[in-house]
Amino acid sequence: MEWEVVIGLEIHAQLATKSKIFSGSSTAFGAEPNTQASAVDLGLPGVLPVFNEEALRMAVKFGLAIDAHIGKRSVFDRKNYFYPDLPKGYQITQLHEPIVGLGHVDIVLDDGSTKRINITRAHLEEDAGKSLHEDFQGMTGIDLNRAGTPLLEIVSEPEIRSAKEAAAYFRKIHGIMTYLGICDGDLSQGSMRCDCNVSLRPKGQEKFGTRTEIKNVNSFKFVEKAIEAEIARQMDILEDGGRIIQETRLYDANKDETRSMRSKEVANDYRYFPDPDLLPVVIDDSYIDAVRNTLPELPDQKKQRFMDEQGLSAYDATVLSATRPMADYFESAAKICGDFKLAANWVMGELSAALNKSGELGIENSPVNATQLGQILLRIKDNTISAGGAKKVFQAIWDGEGSDVDGLIDSLGLKQVSDTSAIEAIVDDILNKNTAQVEQYVNAEPDKRGKMTGFFVGQIMKASKGTANPAVVNEILKSKLDAKIGG
C-alpha cells in the first residue's frame, strides 16, 4: 500500500531573557546545580509568580515574524501533574488563550519549490528543572536551575509530509528565532527541543492514522533521522496488518531507532485552569506596533534583497541568509569591500572551507572576522594584493600570525607592484634572459601562444616575489611579445 506521512512538530524554544519567566533568577546555562533557583523557582510555600514582560515582547516578536494573529488578551493556566523536577506540582502555561495564534512559514523543498507550513499557535510557558539519575546511588538528584526558564512552544499544523520537510521546518524556525535574537539557538544546550508527532495513513484517506510522539529531539539531523526511523517502524507494523499504539517514544541515536518511553500510557488529566496568581496579559495595538518597529530584516526578506539588489543567485542568497550569524558576517564583509559577489564567493568558498575543515568552529567565532575578511577583499579590489596574496593574508590571520590586514600585507611583502615602469623592467629582463623561449613563442602557431605565456608570467611573478600585479604583467607582457612578433 502507498502510505502518506503526516507530521506535526512542537518546538520548545528557550527565550533569551536575562531572568526567568516568573522570577528574577538568572537563566544562564551551566551554573552549579540549584544556584540559580530562587524561592519562587523552588516553589516554596507563599511565593508568587510575577510575569517577565521581556518574555511577552519576545513572543510577540515571533508572532509578528510568522505573520500570526497576536492575542491581545492571553491567559496563563496551571497544568497540574506531579513530577520531582516540577516544583509547584503544576506548570504555568497557556491553554485556551495563547499569546500567538495562527501563523505560517515557508520552507524550501529539495526541488527548489516552496511549501507553506501553517503554525497553529505559539504559547508561553515555564520550563521544568532537571532530574539527574546518575551519581546518586539509586536516588535522583534535582537541579532546578532550568525551572522557570521561559519557553515558547510553537505548534505546527500536521502539514509536514516527510522527515526532510520536518528538518527544513525546524531549521526555518531556528533561523527566525535566532534572527530575532529571542533564542540563542544552541541546540546542544537544549535551547530548542522538538517533539515530533508522526502518523501514517493510506494515500488518499482523509482520516489521520494513530500517531506517536517522539519527545525531545534536539538537532536538525536527529529530527530527520528520528522521523525516518519512526516512519519505517510504523510502516512495518501497518504493512503487517498491525496497529499503532498512541504513545510517547524516544529516539536512540546510537541504535538509530525509536523506543517506547512509557509502556503503560495512561491518559493524563492535567486539570487545567486559569492561574489565579497571574492576571490576564492584555496588550493593545500600540504595543504590537512598537514591537513591530523593532523587528529586524528576516531571512526571507534578506534573501530577496540579496537577489534583487545585489544580483546574487537564489542558491547563494538562500545559503547566505539562512542564519543570522552567516548573514551578519557576509553583509558586513560585503559592505567593507563594496562587492557582494566577491564577498559571497569568499564566504561560501575560502571561509566555509576553512570552517568545515576546523570541524567545530561556527562562523560567529571564525578566527578571521568579518571586518578582516572585508579588508582583505577591499585590498583585492583596489589592486593592493592579488587573489593569491589575499589567501596568504587570510591564512596568516586564521593561523594567528597577526590580525592587522594591511600590516600583514606589508610584513608578508604581498603588496602588488602596479607601477608599469618597474614591471616593464622586470618583463624586459625576463624576456632578455629567455631568448630561446621568446623565439619559440614567436614561431608558434598563434592559437598555441596563449598557453606559452604562462611560462613568462611565472618567471616574472617569481622575479617580483609575487608582488607584480598580474593584470599589469599580462598587459605589458602581451604588448612586448606582440611587438616581437610584429618586429
Place this chain on the structure above:
Amino acid sequence: MHNKTIAQIAKDLENKVYSSVEITQHFLKRIEEQDKTLNSFITVTAENALQEAKNADNLRAKGEASVWTGIPMAHKDIFCTDGVLTSCGSKMLSNFVAPYDATVVSNFKQAGAVSLGKTNMDEFAMGSSNETSYFGAVKNPWDTSRVPGGSSGGSAAAVAGRLTPGATASDTGGSIRQPAALCGVTGLKPTYGLVSRWGMIAYASSLDQGGPIAQTAEDCAMMLNVMASFDTKDSTSIERPKQDYTASLNNSIAGKTIGLPKEYFSKDLDPAMAAAVRAAVSEFEKMGCKVKEISLPNTHLAIPAYYVVAPAECSANLSRMDGVRFGHRCENPKDLEDLYKRSRAEGFGKEVQRRIMVGAYALSAGFYDAYYVKAQKIRRLIKNDFVAAFKDVDIIMGPVTPSPAFKIGENTSDPIAMYLEDIFTIALNLAGLPGMSVPAGMVNGLPVGLQLIGNYWDEAQMLNIAHQFQLATDWHKQAPAGV
C-alpha cells in the same frame, strides 16, 4: 496593662509610661500563663521579641521612634517569617522554617513592631472552628468548651484573651470576620489586592486576603496602615495611593445610608442574633444614619460557588507539598509514587484532603465546565448584586455568623453544617469586597459580631463607621471572665 489597645500602647510608649521591653515581657508572661488553656499560639518567639523590643527602646531613646515602634503583636502562622517555623497549622509544614519574610511580616518589622510569635489556625486556613489544626484546637476565651471560630482562631482568641493587642490574620471565606465575631474582637478583611499575598501561604489565591484582628476599629486602622502596601512581588496587588486609615475615623457618619440585605435575615439566622444585629443597627440610626432594606438575590449561591472555586484552587496550590523539597516526607518510600502518596496522606489532615479531592474533581476533564466555569459565572452574579446595591447605600450591614460560638466537636462530623458557618461572609470573598466584624452584643453570654460590608477600596469609610459605633457602645470593651 494587657487590656490596653494598640492606640493606647502607642501613646504610653511615646509618653514613656513603660518601655517596649516591659510591655513585651508582660504579654509574653500572659502567653506563658494563659496559652496552656487557649492554645492560641503555635510558636512563641520570646527571645526574638525581647531583642526587637530592646531595639525599639533604643530607637526611641535616640528619638527615632515612629507610631509602631515597640508595639507587640503576633502573626498568623500562615505568614512566612524568616528563620521561624511557619507551619500553616499543618503536620505537612510542621518542620518548615521559612527562609524569607512575607511582605506583611516585613512591613511590621520595618514599622518597628515586636512580633510575639505565630498564632494557631485551621490547617492551611481550611476550617471555621480551628479544630483542624495539627497543633490542636484553640479554645474560645469566653467559654473554653467552645470554638474560637476559624481559620484565624488563634489570632482572634489571642486578642480576646489579651495575649496580644493585635494579630495578623487572613480571610478566604470569613476566616478573619467569623473568629473575630465569635471571640468578641474587631477584624477587617480588606478589598482583594490591598494587602500583599507574598509569603502568605496560599489556600485559594483568588479569595485569600490578609487583614488585622484587634480590639478596636481604631487598632485595625493602625494595623491596616502597616499591612496595606502595593507589592510588585504579588501580581494581584493593586497600586493605589498610600492612605492613612486613621485619618477619617472621627468623621461624622450622619446621613450615611446603611443597606440591610433581606437575605441575611433568613431562617438560617438565630433570632437572638438577628435581634442583636438589629439593635446595633438602631445605634446607627441614633447617629443619624438612614437604613434601607436591600436585596442580594444570589446570596444562596455563594456557598456552593465557594466550595467549587476554593477547593479547585487549593488542589493546585497544595501540590507543592509533595515531600520532595521541604515539609513532611514519609519514612522509607518504596518509589516516587509511594513518596507522594504517603507523604501527602500523612501530612494533610482530613479536611484538607477532602478539599483537595473536591477541587481535583471539579477541575477534572468533563466536569470543569459544569463546576469551575459555572462557579466563576456565579461569582460575577454575586459581584453584580453588590455593585447594584452600592448604588443606593454607603455600607451594608448584617450578621457575621448564624449563631454564637458552638461547642468544640459539635460540627466536626458534619462538614456541611461547618460550611454553613460562613454563609454570610463568603460572598464578600467571591466579590473581592472589604468587610469587618465588630462586637455588637451578647447572646447567652457569648459575643455577637456585626458585619460591615464596604464598597471596593472603601476601608477608610468602613473603619470610620465602625469607630463611631465603638465610641457609642462598649461591646468591644467587654472581655472574657478572668481577663
